[in-house]
Amino acid sequence: MNNSITHNILRFVFLVLIQIAIFNNINFLGYINPYPYVLFIVLFPIGDNRALLLFTSFLLGLTVDMFCNSGGMHAASCVTIAYIRPWILQSIFGLAYEYNAVKVVKAGFGQRLLFITILVFTHHLLLFLLESFNFSDIIYILKKTLFSGAFTVLLCLIFITLFSVKRR
Amino acid sequence: MQQIVNFFIKYRNFLLYVLLLFISLVFTIQSHSYHRSKFVNSANFLSGGIYSGLDNITAYFDLKVHNAQLVEENNRLRTKLLNTRDSISQKIDTATFHKRFRFITAKTINNNYTFKDNFLTLRAGSKDGLKQDLGVITSKGIVGIVDRTSTNYATVISILNSNSQINAKLKKSNHFGILVWRGGDPNIVDLIDVQSKAPVQKGDTIVTGGKSTIFPEGIGIGTIKSFELDPSENFYSIKVELFNDMTNIGYVYVIENLDREEIQTLEQQTADEQ
Numbered sequence: 001m002n003n004s005i006t007h008n009i010l011r012f013v014f015l016v017l018i019q020i021a022i023f024n025n026i027n028f029l030g031y032i033n034p035y036p037y038v039l040f041i042v043l044f045p046i047g048d049n050r051a052l053l054l055f056t057s058f059l060l061g062l063t064v065d066m067f068c069n070s071g072g073m074h075a076a077s078c079v080t081i082a083y084i085r086p087w088i089l090q091s092i093f094g095l096a097y098e099y100n101a102v103k104v105v106k107a108g109f110g111q112r113l114l115f116i117t118i119l120v121f122t123h124h125l126l127l128f129l130l131e132s133f134n135f136s137d138i139i140y141i142l143k144k145t146l147f148s149g150a151f152t153v154l155l156c157l158i159f160i161t162l163f164s165v166k167r168r
Numbered sequence: 169m170q171q172i173v174n175f176f177i178k179y180r181n182f183l184l185y186v187l188l189l190f191i192s193l194v195f196t197i198q199s200h201s202y203h204r205s206k207f208v209n210s211a212n213f214l215s216g217g218i219y220s221g222l223d224n225i226t227a228y229f230d231l232k233v234h235n236a237q238l239v240e241e242n243n244r245l246r247t248k249l250l251n252t253r254d255s256i257s258q259k260i261d262t263a264t265f266h267k268r269f270r271f272i273t274a275k276t277i278n279n280n281y282t283f284k285d286n287f288l289t290l291r292a293g294s295k296d297g298l299k300q301d302l303g304v305i306t307s308k309g310i311v312g313i314v315d316r317t318s319t320n321y322a323t324v325i326s327i328l329n330s331n332s333q334i335n336a337k338l339k340k341s342n343h344f345g346i347l348v349w350r351g352g353d354p355n356i357v358d359l360i361d362v363q364s365k366a367p368v369q370k371g372d373t374i375v376t377g378g379k380s381t382i383f384p385e386g387i388g389i390g391t392i393k394s395f396e397l398d399p400s401e402n403f404y405s406i407k408v409e410l411f412n413d414m415t416n417i418g419y420v421y422v423i424e425n426l427d428r429e430e431i432q433t434l435e436q437q438t439a440d441e442q
Contacts, residue, residue, distance in 0.1 A: 021222050024280075027415075030353070031282045050181045058188040062195075067215050068280070069287040069323060071199025072192030079192060083185040130196050132284050137351075 004045055012060060015040050020067040023155075031144060034151040035074075037064060038123050039159055041082050042116055043104055046089060046097070057082035070131065077126040081119050088118050104160075116156050117149075124149045199285065201331070209316050209323050210278060210289045216321030219289050223277040227418075234418035241307035269384055272297055272422040274304075274322070279417050281328050281354035288312060288324040288417065298322045301382060303423040309388040309411035310334065310376060311420055328354055328414055336389055337377040341367055344377045345406070347389065354414045356393065362404040368395050374408050381428040 019037040026033050040060055044053050061075030068074065089097045092115050093107070104112060124145045132141055176183065210216065274292035292298055294317045304311040304324050312326040313334075325332050328349050336359055337344035343366035345359045359374060372392045378385030390410040398405055425431075 017218075020218070027282050033282060051184050054181065054184050054188060058192065061192065065192075065195070066212070067210055067219070067278075068283070069199075069210050069289075070283065070285070071197075072195025073199075075192035076189055076196060079185060079188045083181070132351075133196075133200055140351075 008040075008044065008056075011040055011043065012056070016060070016063050016067075019064060024068065028151070029147075032147045032151060034148060034155050035064075035124065035127070036152055036155040036159060038078070038081065038120055038152065039156045041078060041085065042119055042156065043160075044082075044085075046103070050086065053082050053085070054079060073127055073130040076130055077123045080126055081123045084122065085119065088115060092118075112160070113153070113157070117153050120152045120156065121145060121149045124152065210287070211293065211316045211318045211321040211323045213318065213320075216277075216289065216291075216318065219277040220291055220321075223275070223291070227275075230416060230418055233416060237307055237418070244307075268425065268427055270297075270424040270426055272424065274298070274420055274422055276417045276420055277321075279326075279415075281326070281414050284330050284351050286326040286328040287315070288326055288420075290314075290322045290324060290420065290422075291320070292422070293317045293320045293322050295319050297424065298422055303383040303387075303425075304420050305383070305387055305423060306412055306417060306420050309390065310383060311412065311414075311417060313382055314422065326414065327357060327410075334383070335377040335379040336374050338362070338366060338368070339373040339375045339386075342377075343367075344379065345404070347374075347408070355410050357390070357408050357410060359406040359408050360403065362406060364397060364402055364404060366404060368392065368404050368406060370394065374406075381425050381431050382423075384423065384425070 015037040019035065023034050023036060037060065041053070041057050044056070057078040058075050061078030062072065064074040065072055092111055104115060107115070125141070128141045128144050128148075210219065272292060274290040274296070276288050277291045278287075278289035280286040280288070288304075288311065290298070290304075298314055298317045300314055300317065302314040304314060310327060312324040312329070312332065315323045315325045317323075327334060327347065330349065330351070332347075332349060334347040335344060336347040343363050345362035347357055347359050349357045362368065370392055374389045374392065376383040376385060376387040376389060388411050390408040390412075393407045393409040395404050395406040397403070
């Protein structure tokens with residue numbers, strides 16, 4: 001249990017740091033930036049306290065906001081995906097989720113990809129909507145969501161593969 | 169009573185979600201107005217410190233470009249100095265000479281240009297004399313306006329920000345307009361509301377107008393890339409290519425207009441009397 005808390009705190013700090021140091025400065029093709037810090041919400045222990053997940057997600061978003069000078073956009077999107085996460089888990093993993101037997105890292109590739117994709121794209125869509133605050137840019141927002149989202153999903157998958165070395 | 173408590177227990181996650189969402193939306197809406205959230209900005213001890221540390225590493229990558237810029241500026245100033253007649257013999261008594269502008273140098277430690285509202289963070293704060301609404305320029309042209317300051321750091325509203333509106337004019341004819349940015353290319357800004365009588369030509373220089381108390385008159389902005397009349401044919405909308413490379417800003421100068429308070433008091437008095 002204690003181990004899990006330390007793990008998550010370390011993950012929080014690590015993801016925020018690489019986000020602001022590296023991934024905010026990618027600017028691929030001028031405007032595409034990935035936001036792999038949402039991996040924290042993806043990997044947050046399942047079946048644990050939901051209120052805790054909501055609160056830490058808010059904190060995560062607000063920390064990134066502070067560095068991006070973006071008010072509360074990241075916080076709002078993070079809290080939202082943290083809130084809808086249980087339902088997505090339920091629809092993807094079904095019965096296994098109800099028995100608390102799901103681990104995102106150990107799930108099958110298809111399920112894992114689907115889960116991450118839904119979370120990431122919801123997050124990005126909300127984020128870019130709040131950023132532009134204007135429905136007339138919807139094409140631009142969707143385009144940005146698609147490209148940045150794909151980039152983020154790819155990075156998340158890479159991170160999971162890299163950091164889930166089988167501890168035996 | 170029991171039912172109310174039960175309600176709160178049953179929907180506690182939903183209520184927490186709504187509360188947190190509400191807080192973040194308040195911050196977001198605040199961030200879309202000109203002077204922004206006091207709490208969530210990068211001019212604080214933590215983010216300023218981390219950006220400062222990161223900059224110590226990344227500064228080396230841009231060192232060559234920044235050196236070249238400095239040499240270029242020195243070259244320009246030296247040419248100006250040596251070509252001014254009697255520049256040496258004309259003595260200025262600095263004790264009585266009325267100084268209108270004060271310059272403060274600062275290093276940029278964080279710079280955005282991909283969002284709709286972009287900000288820079290400077291390693292200089294209220295300790296160095298920075299305060300809200302001071303102009304920020306580089307040797308080539310304007311960068312933005314100081315927004316929030318802490319003791320050691322400050323955030324700058326970049327000209328690449330949808331809230332930024334800067335008074336600018338054509339260098340050769342004094343016709344003025346408003347400089348805005350509508351997102352997209354970080355090297356192109358729009359100059360709107362220029363009178364249709366203005367002699368606009370491709371390649372002409374745009375400089376700051378003297379109408380605001382933030383920037384001195386005549387600081388370079390960019391050159392005209394293309395222009396078109398708006399549908400009513402009263403005003404030009406001009407695309408301006410910036411002199412500055414907004415994606416690579418190193419050392420900047422913060423300008424303080426020392427007459428600002430006097431001008432503002434005067435304007436206020438005039439407005440009150442009417």
